[in-house]
Amino acid sequence: MSNNGASVATEGASVQSVDRALAILESLARLGEAGVTELAAELGVHKSTAFRLAATLESHRLVEQTSDRGKYRLGVGILRLAGATTARLDIVQEARPVCRALAAATGETVNIAVLSEHSALYLDQVAGSSALQPHNWVGQHIPLHATSNGKVLLGGLDDAAVDASVGELTRYTSHTITSRAALRAELERVRADGYAVAVDELEIGLAAAAAPIRSAHGDVIASMSVSGPTFRLPEEALRAVVKQLTEAALEVSHRLGWGQR
Known part of the structure; x- marks a missing residue:
């Protein structure tokens, strides 16, 4: 019973992470570029959570950091998929x-x-x-x-x-x-x-x-x-x-x- 509960909780957290990652992409599509603080506010999460999500998206080239390394924008991976x-x-x-x-x-x-x-x-x-x-x-x-x-x-x-x-x-x-x-x-x-x-x-x-x-x-x-x-x-x-x-x-x-x- 406890194992099933843990599994459901893990699955729920994974789905939430996917939802938040998609929200970041939608925010950047709307805003053009945004920093971690702004993304965290958009999502209603802690800055560390927003940073981890953005870093994961960056590893897949779906977002990239601008030249001043302070903000994120949509990356070339989006163009590849599109x-x-x-x-x-x-x-x-x-x-x-x-x-x-x-x-x-x-x-x-x-x-x-x-x-x-x-x-x-x-x-x-x-x-x-x-x-x-x-x-x-x-x-x-x-x-x-x-x-x-x-x-x-x-x-x-x-x-x-x-x-x-x-x-x-x-x-x-x-x-x-x-x-x-x-x-x-x-x-x-x-x-x-x-x-x-x-x-x-x-x-x-x-x-x-x-x-x-x-x-x-x-x-x-x-x-x-x-x-x-x-x-x-x-x-x-x-x-x-x-x-x-x-x-x-x-x-x-x-x-x-x-x-x-």
């Missing part, structure tokens, strides 16, 4: 009409994914007419080595970055790539062909193809995929989908500035 969010919103916004057209043309589900540390993160999904009750993948993470989206995203990296991004090559089916050498060979094909396929690799009965979405600088920043059951996407049908898919992904890349002069 930039990542803005970039993802731009991708979704530019890709959405293209995804809708592709889903309508193929009748299958179209997804947009980005690299998120050691997995692929789904940002958006448009269901085609053939997908009666599609699984909603938005916000979910999927393995890189066993999916078409993951292979495309890995294909945009150099070998060192691929090794850093891919951990254990978990076997999901008998068709899953589980050796580093086989994965490297697969990624070479993806880079050469400009698209990736995955049939029965993550789940038996699931077929998918993906193509890269590039930034204005030519970097692979996202992938677009078309997926459906293998009985609707046998080899010949998948080849037809790949042509439509690569054209759609290229259109989104152009919308983001790739190939524009």
